Amino acid sequence: MKHIVFTMFGVTDTGKMKLASTVVQADPPEGLKILSWYACQGIPLPDFPGDKMLSISVIEADSNEAIDALVTMIKGQNGTPVSCVPVLEIAPDTSA
Numbered sequence: 001m002k003h004i005v006f007t008m009f010g011v012t013d014t015g016k017m018k019l020a021s022t023v024v025q026a027d028p029p030e031g032l033k034i035l036s037w038y039a040c041q042g043i044p045l046p047d048f049p050g051d052k053m054l055s056i057s058v059i060e061a062d063s064n065e066a067i068d069a070l071v072t073m074i075k076g077q078n079g080t081p082v083s084c085v086p087v088l089e090i091a092p093d094t095s096a
Helices: 011-028 064-078
Strands: 001-011 033-041 052-061 082-086
Touching: 001 011, 001 064, 011 033, 011 052, 011 064, 033 064, 052 064, 064 082
Parallel strands: none
Antiparallel strands: 001 052, 001 082, 033 052
16 A cells, blocks of 8 residues: 655754665665655745755555554654655546
8 A cells, every 4th residue: 555654854854864764765664665755845835844844755565564664764763753644546537
């Protein structure tokens, strides 16, 4: 199942987030595939704190244990809040 992972971190912690990304992508938890990983370069949402940045990852996980392992790895690298949301892929309508 695919999930979107949101990680909010302080601007001064960008190096820690890069390290977490490098560590996780080099050796992802078993049963987890990282499809993409992004860092927002601007304010992603209204009222988003100006001293924070947002990382967004798209993953595919075989189990809740794989997701828990990913969250634990990210928090262990930089201690930031992590939210993981299951998503449903919607294919474009190509019948036209």
